[in-house]
Amino acid sequence: MLNVEGLRKTYTGDGRAVEAIRDLTFTVPDGDLTCLVGPSGCGKTTLLKCIAGLLTPSGGTVTLDGTPVTGPPPGMAVVFQEYGRSLFPWMRVAANVELPLRQKRLPRERRRELVHESLAAVGLADAHAAYPWQLSGGMQQRVAIARAIAYEPRVLLMDEPFAAVDAQTRADLEDLIRGLWQRLGVTVLFVTHDIDEAVYLGRRVLILSSSPTVILEDLPIDLPAERDQLHTRATPRFTELRTHVYQQIQAAKNTVHADR
Amino acid sequence: MRGRLALGLAGLAGFLLILEVIPRLGLVSSRYLPPATEIVGALGRELAETAFWTALRDTLNGWVLGLLIAAVAGIALGLLIGAVPLLRELTASTIEFLRPIPSVALIPLVVVLLGTGLESKLVLVVYAAFWQILVQVLYGVRDVDPVADETARAYGLDRSARIVHVLWPTALPFVMTGLRLAAAVALILCVTGELVIGAPGLGTRIAIAQTSGAVADMYALIVVTGLLGVAINVGARAVERRALRWHQSVRSEAAV
Numbered sequence: 001m002l003n004v005e006g007l008r009k010t011y012t013g014d015g016r017a018v019e020a021i022r023d024l025t026f027t028v029p030d031g032d033l034t035c036l037v038g039p040s041g042c043g044k045t046t047l048l049k050c051i052a053g054l055l056t057p058s059g060g061t062v063t064l065d066g067t068p069v070t071g072p073p074p075g076m077a078v079v080f081q082e083y084g085r086s087l088f089p090w091m092r093v094a095a096n097v098e099l100p101l102r103q104k105r106l107p108r109e110r111r112r113e114l115v116h117e118s119l120a121a122v123g124l125a126d127a128h129a130a131y132p133w134q135l136s137g138g139m140q141q142r143v144a145i146a147r148a149i150a151y152e153p154r155v156l157l158m159d160e161p162f163a164a165v166d167a168q169t170r171a172d173l174e175d176l177i178r179g180l181w182q183r184l185g186v187t188v189l190f191v192t193h194d195i196d197e198a199v200y201l202g203r204r205v206l207i208l209s210s211s212p213t214v215i216l217e218d219l220p221i222d223l224p225a226e227r228d229q230l231h232t233r234a235t236p237r238f239t240e241l242r243t244h245v246y247q248q249i250q251a252a253k254n255t256v257h258a259d260r
Numbered sequence: 261m262r263g264r265l266a267l268g269l270a271g272l273a274g275f276l277l278i279l280e281v282i283p284r285l286g287l288v289s290s291r292y293l294p295p296a297t298e299i300v301g302a303l304g305r306e307l308a309e310t311a312f313w314t315a316l317r318d319t320l321n322g323w324v325l326g327l328l329i330a331a332v333a334g335i336a337l338g339l340l341i342g343a344v345p346l347l348r349e350l351t352a353s354t355i356e357f358l359r360p361i362p363s364v365a366l367i368p369l370v371v372v373l374l375g376t377g378l379e380s381k382l383v384l385v386v387y388a389a390f391w392q393i394l395v396q397v398l399y400g401v402r403d404v405d406p407v408a409d410e411t412a413r414a415y416g417l418d419r420s421a422r423i424v425h426v427l428w429p430t431a432l433p434f435v436m437t438g439l440r441l442a443a444a445v446a447l448i449l450c451v452t453g454e455l456v457i458g459a460p461g462l463g464t465r466i467a468i469a470q471t472s473g474a475v476a477d478m479y480a481l482i483v484v485t486g487l488l489g490v491a492i493n494v495g496a497r498a499v500e501r502r503a504l505r506w507h508q509s510v511r512s513e514a515a516v
């Protein structure tokens with residue numbers, strides 16, 4: 001279980017302080033798929049980096065299965081938005097996926113197995129020997145996802161992973177993530193600024209205000225577990241939920257402007 | 261590609277022809293500039309002499325050794341300074357002061373300290389080549405992509421693993437540039453050192469040819485140093501292309 005308690009983050013530097021996150025408290029139960037949705041600049045990336053142990057919060061705590069996070073915890077994988085910069089251009093696809101496994105000191109046979117399985121799972125079984133820059137954007141993000149699942153994490157963090165790919169690829173990748181989540185039983189925390197994406201993917205959506213950030217609502221998504229792009233998005237319930245999230249975010253923007 | 265090579269060869273042939281004709285027409289005394297055919301003849305004579313090969317070996321020894329020392333020191337120090345921000349601040353101004361000192365300005369100093377042997381030549385070569393490499397490595401380590409580094413950290417790579425898998429590959433294109441520049445500068449300093457100090461090598465042989473009035477031989481030796489320079493540059497570029505297959509500057513449109 002992932003626990004975020006009273007998390008605060010203020011960036012200081014250049015004699016200027018930016019309060020990115022004011023006060024966030026939430027838990028993500030094991031095996032859940034939680035979407036965090038909030039406007040651009042509201043501190044989603046900041047929050048994810050604090051959870052991943054890449055950034056030290058100014059206050060509050062992050063705990064993973066009862067252990068406080070002070071550095072990158074084992075058993076946590078991250079997929080960044082900037083797939084082009086997150087994959088290493090000097091390594092072939094298979095080596096990119098394998099590198100974290102080598103760091104984990106897994107035996108060679110097991111590493112090869114995991115690389116094969118995970119690349120097959122994202123539909124890139126024949127891209128082992130390619131360099132990342134020889135692939136399209138969508139394929140590169142698939143490699144990053146393969147690297148994450150090969151790591152066999154208990155928690156998978158994703159920071160707007162599909163913000164930079166085209167609409168069709170994006171739909172495919174969304175279904176890929178739901179499929180992997182259902183199959184692997186991994187806990188997923190998925191960050192996005194896209195309301196439709198959050199509602200379509202999540203079992204639950206946490207709505208964030210604009211900066212300084214608090215949680216506006218913890219909304220369970222009561223859509224059926226089997227979802228598909230065509231039908232789910234056309235259901236009245238989907239429309240209701242997305243309209244609700246949209247109104248919440250709009251209302252928050254207006255109140256922030258009102259008390260300035 | 262073929263056409264360019266042909267043009268280049270035609271240009272070279274024209275240049276040699278002019279070199280042949282100018283002294284033959286008496287435009288320049290052949291005491292200062294012998295015709296190209298005589299220079300080629302002298303080159304043939306040189307190649308037949310063991311003393312020439314000894315000199316060539318001495319020059320190349322100094323070059324290889326100096327470049328090796330400079331490379332190891334420059335790369336190790338560059339990575340260290342790059343990995344420790346405090347060291348970067350501490351050394352910045354010192355580097356900016358020491359780097360522009362021309363290596364040849366050290367000649368009197370090294371002659372007093374070390375005499376006129378291989379060591380003196382080495383010091384000159386190492387000093388000149390070291391800065392070329394160090395400065396490039398420092399540029400390279402500054403080029404590390406924060407997203408790549410954070411990815412590595414998120415997947416549990418500790419500092420030394422990140423140096424091997426992120427910092428070093430990022431810096432490699434810069435290291436290669438540094439090595440290529442250093443290789444050229446090292447050759448220049450080798451020959452300069454030999455000419456001025458008299459450390460054994462091609463430079464001394466050029467000086468001897470000059471004082472004994474063997475003008476064609478002197479030109480032949482100059483040609484040899486030129487060819488060495490070309491070979492070093494071609495070799496360095498080939499190494500660079502192999503090591504950086506993945507880099508933008510080299511990437512081919514190879515199919516997956």
Ligand SMILES: Nc1ncnc2c1ncn2[C@@H]1O[C@H](COP(=O)(O)OP(=O)(O)O)[C@@H](O)[C@H]1O
Nearest residue numbers: 011018020039040041042043044045046047211
């Ligand atoms: N390294 C940093 N230094 C100072 N301010 C930062 C830094 N990173 C982000 N910020 C600020 O924190 C706020 C939240 O940023 P971010 O977490 O990237 O938002 P999001 O991912 O939701 O778009 C923004 O106002 C941004 O300008």
Ligand SMILES: [Mg+2]
Nearest residue numbers: 044045046160
């Ligand atoms: Mg962001």
